[in-house]
Amino acid sequence: xxxxxxAEELLFQREVREFLDSxxxxxxxxxxxxxxxxxxxxxxxxxxxxxxxxWLTPAWPAVHGGLGWSPMQHHIFKEECSKRRAPKLSSMxxxxxxxxxxxxxxxxxxxxxxxRIISGNDVWCQGFSEPGSGSDLASLKTAARRDGxxxxxxxxxxxxxxxxxxxxxxxxxxxxxxAARPQAGISMLLIDMKxxxxxxxxxxxxxxxxxxxxVFFDDVRVPESCLLGAENQGWDVARSxxxxxxxxxxxxxxxxxxxxxxxxxxxxxARGNGSLLQDDDFGDRLARLEIALDALExxxxxxxxxxxxxxxxxxxxxxxxxxxxxxxxxxxxxxVEALGQVGAVWPDDAAPxxxxxxxxxLVQDALFFRAASIYGGANEIQRNIIAKSLLKSPVEI
Amino acid sequence: MEFSFTGIQSEFRAxxxxxxxxxxxxxxxxxxxxxARRWRAEHWAELAELGALxxxxxxxxxxxGGDSVDAIAMLDEIGRAQAGxxxxxxxxxxxxxxxxxxxPAQKREFLPxxxxxxxxxxxxxxxxxxxxxxxxxxxxxxxxxxxxxxxxRQALVTEAPDCDWLLVVCGGxxxxxxxxxxxxxxxxxxxxxxxxxxxxxxxxxxxxxxxxEAALRLGGVGEAGAALADVFDCAAVAQCAExxxxxxxxxxxxxxxxxxxxxxxxxxxEFQALQHRLVDMYAAYELSLSLTYKAAILxxxxxxxxxxxxxxxxKVQTAEAARLIGHEAIQxxxxxxxxxxxxxxxxxxxxxxxxxxYGLPSYHLRRYRALRRSHAV
Numbered sequence: 001x002x003x004x005x006x007a008e009e010l011l012f013q014r015e016v017r018e019f020l021d022s023x024x025x026x027x028x029x030x031x032x033x034x035x036x037x038x039x040x041x042x043x044x045x046x047x048x049x050x051x052x053x054x055w056l057t058p059a060w061p062a063v064h065g066g067l068g069w070s071p072m073q074h075h076i077f078k079e080e081c082s083k084r085r086a087p088k089l090s091s092m093x094x095x096x097x098x099x100x101x102x103x104x105x106x107x108x109x110x111x112x113x114x115x116r117i118i119s120g121n122d123v124w125c126q127g128f129s130e131p132g133s134g135s136d137l138a139s140l141k142t143a144a145r146r147d148g149x150x151x152x153x154x155x156x157x158x159x160x161x162x163x164x165x166x167x168x169x170x171x172x173x174x175x176x177x178x179a180a181r182p183q184a185g186i187s188m189l190l191i192d193m194k195x196x197x198x199x200x201x202x203x204x205x206x207x208x209x210x211x212x213x214x215v216f217f218d219d220v221r222v223p224e225s226c227l228l229g230a231e232n233q234g235w236d237v238a239r240s241x242x243x244x245x246x247x248x249x250x251x252x253x254x255x256x257x258x259x260x261x262x263x264x265x266x267x268x269x270a271r272g273n274g275s276l277l278q279d280d281d282f283g284d285r286l287a288r289l290e291i292a293l294d295a296l297e298x299x300x301x302x303x304x305x306x307x308x309x310x311x312x313x314x315x316x317x318x319x320x321x322x323x324x325x326x327x328x329x330x331x332x333x334x335x336v337e338a339l340g341q342v343g344a345v346w347p348d349d350a351a352p353x354x355x356x357x358x359x360x361x362l363v364q365d366a367l368f369f370r371a372a373s374i375y376g377g378a379n380e381i382q383r384n385i386i387a388k389s390l391l392k393s394p395v396e397i
Numbered sequence: 398m399e400f401s402f403t404g405i406q407s408e409f410r411a412x413x414x415x416x417x418x419x420x421x422x423x424x425x426x427x428x429x430x431x432x433a434r435r436w437r438a439e440h441w442a443e444l445a446e447l448g449a450l451x452x453x454x455x456x457x458x459x460x461x462g463g464d465s466v467d468a469i470a471m472l473d474e475i476g477r478a479q480a481g482x483x484x485x486x487x488x489x490x491x492x493x494x495x496x497x498x499x500x501p502a503q504k505r506e507f508l509p510x511x512x513x514x515x516x517x518x519x520x521x522x523x524x525x526x527x528x529x530x531x532x533x534x535x536x537x538x539x540x541x542x543x544x545x546x547x548x549x550r551q552a553l554v555t556e557a558p559d560c561d562w563l564l565v566v567c568g569g570x571x572x573x574x575x576x577x578x579x580x581x582x583x584x585x586x587x588x589x590x591x592x593x594x595x596x597x598x599x600x601x602x603x604x605x606x607x608x609x610e611a612a613l614r615l616g617g618v619g620e621a622g623a624a625l626a627d628v629f630d631c632a633a634v635a636q637c638a639e640x641x642x643x644x645x646x647x648x649x650x651x652x653x654x655x656x657x658x659x660x661x662x663x664x665x666x667e668f669q670a671l672q673h674r675l676v677d678m679y680a681a682y683e684l685s686l687s688l689t690y691k692a693a694i695l696x697x698x699x700x701x702x703x704x705x706x707x708x709x710x711x712k713v714q715t716a717e718a719a720r721l722i723g724h725e726a727i728q729x730x731x732x733x734x735x736x737x738x739x740x741x742x743x744x745x746x747x748x749x750x751x752x753x754x755y756g757l758p759s760y761h762l763r764r765y766r767a768l769r770r771s772h773a774v
Binding site for chain 1: 398399401402466645648649652655656666669672673675676677679680682684685687688690691693694695707710713714717762763765766769770
């Protein structure tokens, strides 16, 4: 057992640091610290710098621009980007639909879509959830009826993150309403958001921001060349997404930054003769969360290290998702508590800022990250997955 | 970065697991404690033959020169088997103190005997890391002729009735501690034996003007603090591994029970309320295992602030997880979980008995805080 990086990994880390120190402009740092302050134009510039370097799509297959990095190299790259508060790239484009098109796309689809994702021309959103289909996604009803060489799409998607920025949507639709199992009648379509009949309506969330949308499809005619994978195989296509992302799910580095923000606020808050940070109760609770975060960080490294030999441990991703979101939510709430009365102030421009300056967006973040235990498969669903693994298959404990 | 055990470590683990399974740790139910005690005494020699006692000792004293990762590999198995073998007291704390502080003659005298299973120690630390040790402390009194006597008491010294030597820690603060070997039967030393909740022999110890021999002192007078701190940290890591092993055993027992026990015409495993709680137990186990690994890896080298923080973090996390897993395991076993005939309750009691050893969780939480805040902000 060893925690230290190998000589090659240290070299790679230095290369990443040197690249980031020169390529990542200071004014870009921190623009997407929290999802509610995304600045698409900055993200696009950062994406162009990465594309020039060839480091935009390291996880894609080599023939499509992937780099064949080891799990540790991916981890180092993400960690160094996170530490410097680099803008977050569109996970839907680079992390999800890109690899899916590499895996399932026709040669024509790959030639058309992949360069446009890399150039930043196209930005994708994910059309999965519907008003009646959240955790029970396979019950989705948005219909795609075949008509000549087109699909006619009718229905509604909801909670569609950043549909208002997106040029395209990868969308799960029902192509066979009579299939024996609901999963068997679903297909994935690549839909141009400019097609006639698509309406995007904003949904305001409790943090006062606009992340989510409703998307309505009113007999939208989608060419059959936009089908990804085989017809009625869309569920398997979507499920293969789960295999791509094992590292970074828990977002430990970002959570550690949130913890440092809380430390800074608490250090500046007077309590008795000292600061809130020195307060027995507050300090103990913060230390417990820091220990939980240390544990999560090491667990994530273990999962990464076990990578190739992790047969039968698919549930590790679910554990990372649950713990990552829950620890982060607790740290944000402790931050709001540290703000004291200012924690109840709606953070618009007229509102009094907290003296530390650090707290300005903390309330919004704390509110927004209530979603972390819901999106990406609600934590209850993740617990079902882990329980199934523990109780139905022999997991070595 | 690498989180797997070496081939040799895995092989040793497997051997130890086989040995413990074949010999079967006896059910130490009330009234059968003496049987368990005899079992432990009989198999101490076999543990020595396997190399478990020599594993962590220096090679020039009949040891195998193992490190903290070897220690957790071993103790995890001791925990899984619920063997309760008092390895930590003798093979880690006593051997560690002798190795760090002992003279060449003391090392030659004591360490090979420990490796061979001929010598067992109990640690009377005066409760230096446990404010709950109700008035425990041992005072060092210097006589005019340069000799020393020890005075004081300790409410609880585990393994004291079965040990060959007591290692007595005298002095009130970490900066002025001295360590002496004392024979349990020595004039002025009084043991009042009893059992702990995990069925281990223990005693309260009182020392009335007990004469301390210079030849039986480990290191200089008042100079043992640093070594004690380091050795107790090694013990804490090993103990976290034993706790993790016990938690694994509790999880496996609970999973087996949920799959087989039927109520309302279906196995308990079908009930989502229980499924989700099982998942939380399992996550707590994985987090404890992770911090135990981290603490063990960092403890392979000399102590640093990061290493100490990792040890304290592991101790805090493990104590919390032990309670969650232990109490939920009893609950999910229903009334059967209350029966002294099931191993569940014994594992829970062992976990509870270990909790205050080598630093209360509250001590480690505060130490973690102090270490983390010394540079940050």
